Structure formats: structure tokens, C-alpha cells
Amino acid sequence: MSERVAIVTGAASGIGQAIAKALTHNSFKVVIADLNEVQGQTVAKAIGGYFIPTDLSQRFDCQTLVNQTLVHYNRIDVLINNAGFQHVDPIEIFPEDTWDQMLSVMLTAPFLLTKYVWSTMKAKGWGRIVNIASIHSRVASPFKSGYVAAKHGLIGLTRAAALEGGAHGITVNALCPAYVRTPLVENQIADQALIHGLSSQEVIEQVMLEPAAIKRLITPEEVAALVVFLCSEAASAVTGADWTIDLGWTAR
Ligand code: NAD
Numbered sequence: 001m002s003e004r005v006a007i008v009t010g011a012a013s014g015i016g017q018a019i020a021k022a023l024t025h026n027s028f029k030v031v032i033a034d035l036n037e038v039q040g041q042t043v044a045k046a047i048g049g050y051f052i053p054t055d056l057s058q059r060f061d062c063q064t065l066v067n068q069t070l071v072h073y074n075r076i077d078v079l080i081n082n083a084g085f086q087h088v089d090p091i092e093i094f095p096e097d098t099w100d101q102m103l104s105v106m107l108t109a110p111f112l113l114t115k116y117v118w119s120t121m122k123a124k125g126w127g128r129i130v131n132i133a134s135i136h137s138r139v140a141s142p143f144k145s146g147y148v149a150a151k152h153g154l155i156g157l158t159r160a161a162a163l164e165g166g167a168h169g170i171t172v173n174a175l176c177p178a179y180v181r182t183p184l185v186e187n188q189i190a191d192q193a194l195i196h197g198l199s200s201q202e203v204i205e206q207v208m209l210e211p212a213a214i215k216r217l218i219t220p221e222e223v224a225a226l227v228v229f230l231c232s233e234a235a236s237a238v239t240g241a242d243w244t245i246d247l248g249w250t251a252r
Helices: 014-025 037-047 059-073 096-124 145-168 183-196 200-208 220-230
Strands: 005-009 029-034 050-053 078-081 127-132 170-177 242-245
Touching: 005 014, 005 059, 005 096, 014 029, 014 037, 014 078, 014 220, 029 037, 029 059, 037 050, 050 059, 059 096, 078 096, 096 127, 096 145, 096 170, 127 145, 127 220, 145 170, 170 220, 183 200, 220 242
Parallel strands: 005 029, 005 078, 029 050, 078 127, 127 170, 170 242
Antiparallel strands: none
């Protein structure tokens, strides 16, 4: 797999950064696509990757990301649709612009990038697309309507693309993690601690992970390990699946 090239979106931070590192350690060449130029460049430098500044809410940027990767590496074998963000508000005051932004970054961009990488993967008869979905692709929480809607939609995209990719050696899968310790979740812990008057540890155990069997946060590296498996030859029969990595949350 030494020549294979992977695009990882949202790789300047958290889960995406861990995926970029893990793929690099497994001999992939990695393109880091992110809005955050400073952190994106830093990650790229640290792992020997190639940074392409990208605002995934812009269709032009999605096309440029694919074109620039092809110019630089002349191939794309793996696409990891990872970038995302959270916004918490009741529906009646949920900002409409935020809804549009959530859907464009977490659902439309994965569609556009899948569309734009399709012909190069099809031509090689090999491709791996992994969509970083969420436990909120399977269950809902109040006040997260934009996030839950986008992540449920991502499972639909995963399944449709898997059915189309089967004949061309392209597998498409989704990962559905519960809470992973990243800046996105650190912010939620701080907010919840303030609201409930609890310590960070109490928020994790009593509020966030109340439905889970294992009362600890997932590490970004645990998610990345599953991504590496899905990008391997060993996973060539696995497609259209939504993999939970959820501390037993949905076993209930
Ligand atoms: P994070 O905030 O650490 O990283 C997200 C990255 O996405 C950031 O680098 C950010 O700059 C980038 N990004 C945001 N909007 C962008 C845009 N318009 N264009 C380009 N890049 C953009 O978050 P994370 O926790 O690592 O989350 C990564 C993915 O995992 C997200 O899709 C998230 O929904 C999903 N997820 C996270 C958790 C969790 O508990 N952390 C659980 C389930 C799923």
C-alpha cells in the first residue's frame, strides 16, 4: 500500500489528526484538508503530509481539494470525510444559518468529495471512503437537531455510495463513535459542568455517559485504528456498514 494517497478532512484537530497520523504510520501519503491553516500546516509538517486549506462549506473548495491532490500526487485512493462541528440549541431558536452550515459541512461536502473522487477510484478499481458519522447517526439527543439530521443523512449517503461502489472495488463505510476526547467534546464538558454545577469527571460519568456501559471517553487513536482497518485489504468485503464504537451505548 506504500503509494496510496488519502485525503482526510478536518485533520488539523482531534479525530482527523489521529487518523492522518495513523494512516501515515501505515504508509499512506496523507492530504490534510482543514479550515484552520495554522494547525493544519503544523500537523502536515509533523507527519510529513500535504496541507490544502479548505472551507468544506464551499463547493469550489471541495473541487479544488480534489484537483490539487491529483496535481500533487496524481492519485487518490482513500477519502476520509471527518470534518464537523456541534451546535446546541432548542429547535425554536436554532439559528437557520447554522443549520445550513452544519448540513453543508457534514453532509453536502461528503457527497461532493465522494462525487469528485469517484472517477479516479473507479479507474483504478480500488477505493476506500470512510465517513465519520456519530452515535447521533443512530440515536438523537435534544437540542442537537442540525447535528443529528446531518449525521443521520450521512448514513444514507454511505449506504447509497456503497451500493454504487461495489462493482468498482470502492468500499464506503461509516463510523459512529460516542464521545471522543477532542476539543469538540472538551467544550461540551466545560459547558455542561457550568450548567449542572458538576466537576468535569462528574459530567463525563453522570451526564454524558449515563447510557454507556464503559464510563470513559474514547480516544481519537481508537477511532483511527478502526479507520486504518477499513482502509486495508483485509476489509475489502466490508461495505455499506455503520460501525459503532460507542462504549456499549446502543446495546441498551
Ligand atoms: P474537532 O473540533 O477536534 O475537529 C474538527 C475539525 O474540523 C477542526 O480542525 C475544524 O477546523 C474542521 N472544520 C470544521 N468546519 C470546517 C470547514 N467548514 N471546512 C474545513 N474544516 C472544517 O472535532 P472532532 O471531535 O475531532 O470531530 C471530528 C468528527 O468526528 C466530526 O465530524 C464529529 O462530528 C465526529 N464525531 C466526534 C465525536 C466526539 O465525541 N468528539 C463523536 C462522534 C463523532
